[in-house]
Amino acid sequence: MDLFLQGSALLFNVPNFLYMNLGLFLGVIFGAIPGLTVILCIVLFLPFTYTLGAVESFMFLLGIYCAGSYGGSISAILIKTPGTPHAAATMLDGYPLTKQGKSMKALKMALIASTFGGIFSAIVLLFFAPQVAKFAQMMGTPEYFLVCAFGLTIIAGVSGNNLIKGIIAGAFGLFISTIGIDAMSGGTRFIFNNINLYSGIALVISLIGLFALSEVLAKSEKVVVDTKVNTEDLNKENAKFTQEEKKSVRRPMILSAIIGVIIGIIPGTGASMASFFSYDRARSMSKHPEMFGKGSLEGISACETANNAVTGATLIPLLTMGIPGDGSVAIMLGALMINGLTPGPNLFVEHGPIMYAIMIGLIFVNIFMFLQGKILTKWFAKVISVPVYLLTPIIVMFCFAGAFSVNSSLFDIKVTLVFAVIAYIMSKFGFSTIPVLLGLVLGTLTEENFRRSLVLSDGKWDIFVSSPICIAFLSLIIITLVLIINSQVKNSRKKGENNE
């Protein structure tokens, strides 16, 4: 209870709420505009958090993360183009409603469902995270190394369509994280006598290259299409729900919130899986399954509740064990580290009030998301029409200024460009960059725990099977690998059959 009160005291400051709302505002915009992503938004604005405290930074980033989830539904409903991948399920019923002249109703439903899902998962986070943290505190260095390995394995397996490529990308990211001075021995590694590389490659610099500038290079492939939204129709529409409509969405919303939380806790699963799974469940339980795909409010409520219920749940493994559930959360892990908060089992012991401030803050993030959505939806709908040719140069300007701001060095911009080229080439050959990101984020922690464990055991590898927790995590890694390989074999067989 003490920590709860201390956390509340830390949270209830005007700057926290200002940055939270700024993050929400940006998140909706980046989520809504097709071609811009939540990861891109977090990466672009990460340098801004350098001057902020831990709670302010996290409120800002959580604002982007949660609102991005909701923002994706705006373009999915209005122009049949999901702003985020997990809004694809929302599009199935949202766009037919727009065609029926009920876009405002669909947008309102998406907002209510997103808020409900977000608050539900924030409450689950508040109650469950401290319990998981207590368990996590029993872990030593070998256990923690295996936790990192588990996080890396699961992300490597699910972020692309090929496990082997995921492992290669993850190991490559871990290797890059070793560049610079070795904290344990004090020696330098792969710096090629360049003084700029002494402290290694800052996370933000690599992220800007991997996820922002590489997207700009990828614009060479994508056809730029201007979209126009008629916002006048939104003003004329009566978007009030009937009693029957209100009653019909209650059950799918509650069920989808639970599904979203369960899926969100499992690293590497993500909001897309949650929204499609919930959509399917809602359809099978509905009294009017025939309406799904033709403009069902139940369908929208299920997807939107589920994809926002994931947001709080992904923070459970992140804050308690340092395992990021997806790319966006992995970047937030980096933000924690920038503020001197080392992710892992001791985070709740050493920074309990900050952790509570973040968890309570997530509830308010969702409340303010609702308020902003209610007031600004019509304006957000207009944002979709901003042409890509205007946004692209602005993104690059932000990237260059952001990369420079880290160390006030032009060398960092060069490094960013190198990472952009690496990401571009990797994408050409079907390698996902998410495992590289995870390798970069978890690199230092993984190596530290790996080396300490081996030093403790005089180089004997059996230390990694020395405790029940170690064995449990090793088993989890093996089970995960078997499941991923199994599903990939099945998929390739299906593809083969389809080709025949």
Place this chain on the structure above:
Amino acid sequence: MKNFLDSIDLFIDNTGAKLEKHKMNVPINIVGSILFIVIALVCLKLVPSQIRVNTTSQITARTFPVLMLQIVLLFSSVLLLKDIISLIRKKEIERKEITLLVEVRALIILAMMVVFLLLLHYIGFIFSSIVFGILMLFYFRCRKLSSYIIICSAAIMIGFLFQYLLKVRLP
């Protein structure tokens, strides 16, 4: 002026049409794995010179990076072998069509970013951002004057935002 711009557009369209015809069906797993094998081998070769170790201990600063490079090498070889075996068995392997036009476009964007970086040395952030913004609008064939005004204003605003609000001394 309009005629001049139209003639440039026509020239670009004709060149683009020629480049678009040049397509390659690349076996992505084979090329990708070879790329990573080369990177891993080069880095492993560089380890003794780039990571100096003065201890006789088994666990050193080299242990982890070398292990990671070995993992890259091992799994890249597995990926390569898998596709080579599929080729021998005359099975389908993963391929991707690479169009020369797309790659040239990517190179042009990259070249514009490099120009932006080089200009930062000489004319500072705001002016080089304006030049870059104008180049990009040209690249996207934007002819609206309002867009050029927006981009120039955005460059100035970003410059001021970083310099005065975030206290970053931009070049």
